[in-house]
Amino acid sequence: MDLSSLSYASRFDHVSGSAIREIFKVIAQPGMISFAGGNPSLSALPDQEVSRLASEVLAQNGKWILQYGATEGYPPFLESLKSYLKTHLGIQTPSVLPVTGSTQAMDLLCKALINPGDRIIVENPSFLGNLQCMKLYEAELVPVDSDDDGMDPDHLEYLIKTTRPKMIYTIPTFQNPTGRTLSLERRKRVAELANQYGVIVAEDDPYRDLRYRGESLPPIKTFDENGWVVFMGSFSKVISPGLRVGYMAGDAGIIRKCTIGKQSTDVHTANLNQAIVDQFLRQDLLAPHVEQIVSAYRAQCDLMLSHLSRFPEGVSFTRPDGGLFIWAELPEGMSAKEILDQSIQEGVAFVPGTHFYAFGGHENTLRLNFSGSTADLIEVGMERLENLIRKNLNK
């Protein structure tokens, strides 16, 4: 029988996963200046350090590292991770589960909690990988209004009352794709609303250490009284995304359900990768490394912002205090997809903003990444973009 008679699971009915992939294929062309990915700069990736640490941990504990590990995590890493959460983030006595990149935290949390048709409140725009995750669990996405201080808590409360959601998904610090940060007051309010109405908050916070100005803000999780907030963290942006090590921290019952889910998704996160990150924490290598990359990224961010300030009238953009992304809006009626088609011809790539919206639209928006480039490439690429936009304005 021909395979054309095969039907796929209905969870894929509204998920194509292709738009961004196509862009990434184009980016892979040699010579392309890419503002598209969320990639760390290659110079920020500690290859020599990782090589040294891999040798050390394999020499000390190689047999156990290559053996099956516990789903609950590599014990030394669990220890250093809990201490890191306490001292670095002010998150005390949580259950912690190491995961294969914080993307897996979202997958396991949805697996544990989401039935088809359950509602999840999302910032709009938001991180498209996790939007796809929620769609594959057949959640109904409910977009909440945001401004420069992040989610609007009054609109959030209105939506909680009227739609009875299961979960709120938020990236509170240097949000992807907008670069916005939820204010201190609103962090408290979100925790209160979650507790008041009994809604899970999935707090996705991978960018928090990449702060270029201003004071660090405590996680929403630190204002959580009864366990409604699950904190999802990652070492992808501060050590290496290729190692795929993240974690989730929260109520013991929720983490246990996620652990059972993880048993039958990948058994456990690779021990070698957990052991390498463990040594980064134990040997106090993280803080100086972050300091170094923050100083480089700050310069790249400022350079891109200074170019944007010379863009023609009608182009607006966010001024993030950290993270990897600047969000821009072109003049009403101008299509970022069309600009992308043209800019690719000139060797410059970015991601049209429409892909980050739960229901599409917003064709005049785009996301710009500054971390994956160098100053020289930002200069060249932003000039080309500026010229292109001017040309299209004068059409």
Add this chain to the structure above:
Amino acid sequence: MDLSSLSYASRFDHVSGSAIREIFKVIAQPGMISFAGGNPSLSALPDQEVSRLASEVLAQNGKWILQYGATEGYPPFLESLKSYLKTHLGIQTPSVLPVTGSTQAMDLLCKALINPGDRIIVENPSFLGNLQCMKLYEAELVPVDSDDDGMDPDHLEYLIKTTRPKMIYTIPTFQNPTGRTLSLERRKRVAELANQYGVIVAEDDPYRDLRYRGESLPPIKTFDENGWVVFMGSFSKVISPGLRVGYMAGDAGIIRKCTIGKQSTDVHTANLNQAIVDQFLRQDLLAPHVEQIVSAYRAQCDLMLSHLSRFPEGVSFTRPDGGLFIWAELPEGMSAKEILDQSIQEGVAFVPGTHFYAFGGHENTLRLNFSGSTADLIEVGMERLENLIRKNLNK
């Protein structure tokens, strides 16, 4: 609001995931002789080789290994993997997707294909990790009869006709937990039935290289004409489970759907781990390593079998040609769980067979692993088990 009002997703209604975990906690006690896990012997784990290879790949290509990778896989590994599939397994021109342990292959395949209520035919008993996976996708499990040559194809055809399943899940070589191998003739027949009726075959084949006697048999996949068979392979049993590297090979459309699923579960399998396995293949390290561990495991298997042959009448057991497990049946009415309670007191652990059955029962069965022990421990542990069973017979 108290978190007790939180409800979990209904996919967890019939999944507790706890029985085996409790046993594994007991095993972790110092001095325990464990026939319970599916662990490679510690002496079989190539820690020095992995350390050397990690240094090499990080020196040669460290920046790219620590950067985000493609969901589709680390390009050099994709190349060596395809060549390995062709020369080693006779599987040609498939689409291949590296995954985070072959457990993830099953998760992605279910994600791509299974709607709640879809039927999956399973060997009974079968690998409990994947039974749990299928239950979490709310599949209805349909057990097929097996004998010493594996699944009974006539019963399989009857079940296909009467239950219209979406998938057949099989471990054709040195099955977990029984150690049985599907015969050549039946492999052809399973491929034919899948093609005739339009049913996916999930061929889970992690043990095939651990053959202690007899001729290697071709995968069911090699008899697949139209793409209904998806082959799932692993390097956990022949290199290291702690590295979490497996793969799936099959029709391009199915693999693409699984790739989209993988985008939002862990983005990609860690590059470092793929690069290490890639070098195992490229430097022709796998065959000599497998030869070495096969010779050790064969001796351990034979030793355990010779002990079992001295067990009291009424105890029957399989005589596997390879793999990691022997399956035993105690005299009718004797409970393996009760024997386990007693044997743990004497420092010996195994897994009661009931956990491997889709619907429980079969209380007098058990699974014995010989790879994770040494000859000395097998001697001592099997003598204790024999004595315990004799004592229980005479009660």
